[in-house]
Amino acid sequence: MPARYDRNIATEIINRFGAKPEMLVQILHAFVERYSFIAEDAIRQIADELNLSRAEVHGVVSFYHDFRTKPAGKRVIKICQAEACQAMGSRKLTAHAEKKTGVALGGTDEDGELTLEAVYCLGNCACSPAVMDGDRVYGRVDAKGFDRILARGRRQ
Amino acid sequence: MSTTTIFVPRETSAISLGADEVADKIDAWIRKSGSKISLVRNGSWGMCWLEPMVEVQTAKGRIAYGPVSPDDIESLIESDFVSGGKHALRLGPTKDIDWLARQQRWTFSRCGLTDPLSIDDYRSNGGFAGIEKAIAGGADAVLETVKASGLRGRGGAGFPTGIKWQTVASAKGDQKYIACNADEGDSGTFSDRMLMEGDPLTLIEGMAIAGFAVGASKGYVYLRSEYPLARKVFSQALSLAREHGLLGKDILGSGFDFDIDLHIGGGSYVCGEETAMLESLEGKAGVIRFKPPLPAIEGLFGKPTVVNNVITLASVPEIVASGGGAYAEYGPGRSKGTLAFQLAGNIKRGGLVELAFGATLRQLIDDFGGGTASGRPVRAVQVGGPLGAYFPESLLDTPLDYEKFSALGGMVGHGGIVVFDDTVDMGAQARFAMEFCAIESCGKCTPCRIGSVRGVEVIDRILGNENREANLALLSELCDTMVDGSLCAMGGLTPYPVRSALKYFPEDFESTAGDRR
Numbered sequence A: 001m002p003a004r005y006d007r008n009i010a011t012e013i014i015n016r017f018g019a020k021p022e023m024l025v026q027i028l029h030a031f032v033e034r035y036s037f038i039a040e041d042a043i044r045q046i047a048d049e050l051n052l053s054r055a056e057v058h059g060v061v062s063f064y065h066d067f068r069t070k071p072a073g074k075r076v077i078k079i080c081q082a083e084a085c086q087a088m089g090s091r092k093l094t095a096h097a098e099k100k101t102g103v104a105l106g107g108t109d110e111d112g113e114l115t116l117e118a119v120y121c122l123g124n125c126a127c128s129p130a131v132m133d134g135d136r137v138y139g140r141v142d143a144k145g146f147d148r149i150l151a152r153g154r155r156q
Numbered sequence B: 001m002s003t004t005t006i007f008v009p010r011e012t013s014a015i016s017l018g019a020d021e022v023a024d025k026i027d028a029w030i031r032k033s034g035s036k037i038s039l040v041r042n043g044s045w046g047m048c049w050l051e052p053m054v055e056v057q058t059a060k061g062r063i064a065y066g067p068v069s070p071d072d073i074e075s076l077i078e079s080d081f082v083s084g085g086k087h088a089l090r091l092g093p094t095k096d097i098d099w100l101a102r103q104q105r106w107t108f109s110r111c112g113l114t115d116p117l118s119i120d121d122y123r124s125n126g127g128f129a130g131i132e133k134a135i136a137g138g139a140d141a142v143l144e145t146v147k148a149s150g151l152r153g154r155g156g157a158g159f160p161t162g163i164k165w166q167t168v169a170s171a172k173g174d175q176k177y178i179a180c181n182a183d184e185g186d187s188g189t190f191s192d193r194m195l196m197e198g199d200p201l202t203l204i205e206g207m208a209i210a211g212f213a214v215g216a217s218k219g220y221v222y223l224r225s226e227y228p229l230a231r232k233v234f235s236q237a238l239s240l241a242r243e244h245g246l247l248g249k250d251i252l253g254s255g256f257d258f259d260i261d262l263h264i265g266g267g268s269y270v271c272g273e274e275t276a277m278l279e280s281l282e283g284k285a286g287v288i289r290f291k292p293p294l295p296a297i298e299g300l301f302g303k304p305t306v307v308n309n310v311i312t313l314a315s316v317p318e319i320v321a322s323g324g325g326a327y328a329e330y331g332p333g334r335s336k337g338t339l340a341f342q343l344a345g346n347i348k349r350g351g352l353v354e355l356a357f358g359a360t361l362r363q364l365i366d367d368f369g370g371g372t373a374s375g376r377p378v379r380a381v382q383v384g385g386p387l388g389a390y391f392p393e394s395l396l397d398t399p400l401d402y403e404k405f406s407a408l409g410g411m412v413g414h415g416g417i418v419v420f421d422d423t424v425d426m427g428a429q430a431r432f433a434m435e436f437c438a439i440e441s442c443g444k445c446t447p448c449r450i451g452s453v454r455g456v457e458v459i460d461r462i463l464g465n466e467n468r469e470a471n472l473a474l475l476s477e478l479c480d481t482m483v484d485g486s487l488c489a490m491g492g493l494t495p496y497p498v499r500s501a502l503k504y505f506p507e508d509f510e511s512t513a514g515d516r517r
Ligand SMILES: Cc1cc2nc3c(=O)[nH]c(=O)nc-3n(C[C@H](O)[C@H](O)[C@H](O)COP(=O)(O)O)c2cc1C
Pocket: B152, B153, B154, B155, B156, B157, B158, B159, B181, B182, B183, B184, B185, B186, B269, B270, B271, B272, B273, B274, B275, B307, B308, B309, B310, B312, B313, B488, B489, B490
């Protein structure tokens, strides 16, 4: 479960990186790891503590695909959309995943359980199509394989 | 009594096919049986098609079994695989596996062989030889060796590494940096990842040698966020290197200080471009910088900076240890040395093949790759990532050589080879090239930012049979504008996959193409 926003913890994260502006990308990663997204509160506080303008922090947040500004589902499954995976049917796999989960690529289900995301290469291109569930990468994933991944992570 | 060792790779592709479960099962059996067996999580040899590949150290050398699924463990135990017993999955001695035996392993000589996080393994298999020789011979000798090796950048542009290092060494600056590019965004490539997971100390040694040669005391590795395991292994390797004096103050008693910080990228392809990467390392949005000044003169925080790819840097320790001439013996013309080619996509035997430059695409795809995974004919091959041209079957005899490829409008790039069978729709591939550019453009220049969006629309119209001739002409103009007017290769090279698709596969853009789709 992503944690609730907490100013003290946020300060602790920022200080872990020495509150240096050049660590902004790393700090934002740490926020996403903890909160799953970058909230407005976080942008304000990071800007204050790094001595940057809010617009500057916004600019960085919006540039990178990794820095969501809306909460992700409890589970984030990424499906590779790049060429090597295309060559092994990632387009069909994606269509299957969307149908099976009822979530469109880039979206989150209503209960906040699952986010499906596009990713462009997981470095598993010799075993494509590739899928990532949290930090775990899967290879040669067909429709059945996707269903298995989905079932595996489901809490009893 | 010597203990037996079993190896199961701790490497993303192997794990993606179940290596962790295989390792767990073997571990549980070892515990239960109380036998004196140690389980080592090695790197991958690069034979993804045999993963998870399990090896056992026997009196007759290392014996391999694969691909092993958790369900096979029981029968492997029954077959006494620990002594190299007969089994349907037995592949024989690892070093005799044809796919491996035919390679020329230079940069990847230890990958798969050793425990990536064992300093003893590293040292007893040639590790430290490069840095020790560098320190003994001095910085100028290292620069001369790297120049003599003919090593060129493996990140894509193929710039001579020795010249880049010399520029930084000669530049004035109180602080200099080594910035390692581990962004590896090209589809079809995974050699940086395999090296960082399988032999991370080599990269650390290569960076330390680079720092020693140019007078830089600080290094950065910019690793893409899509590689969590590489992050974990490399972080562990950094600690290990510090403990054993490969990093830190007074390295190996030389008086030279060097340390490395690991930074994680933000999931942006364009941050692999060196100036965007430097921006990102400074905590900013990855927007391309104007060149000049070159990063070698004004790079990270405005200081002279060597930017090199993982494989470039990881090739250096062995070059310094064995001499530039030994490396330059490999490869034709100006494409010296070896490249870790990566066979990907629709390929039967995918993985990493390190070979001297000059081998043909066909040798790689047929002899190593065994053709397509689907068993259907090869129709198109994309080499060098998403900005690389699509080659038709008739060009497969092209030797992999920087100059030969660029003469055909292609690029070797980071050595990724993505194979497509005859079901590929080249109209869709051309469209994707433009779409990817639109998604990843840094936004600094119009031809790329707007051109790519327009490119998608125009291709849609062509494929939808709307005003075909006019739209084909428009697409061609758009490509010209992007090539001529883009600030960097993102916008400047995106037209290459598009144009090659149109040139070699025109039938996929014809009005009847829709029927086949
Ligand atoms: C859009 C774009 C993406 C790039 N991505 C990478 C990358 O992921 N890794 C890399 O090493 N080089 C990449 N490059 C090339 C770098 O700009 C640069 O040439 C390279 O890091 C220099 O190191 P080398 O000389 O060792 O190859 C990219 C270039 C462009 C234009």
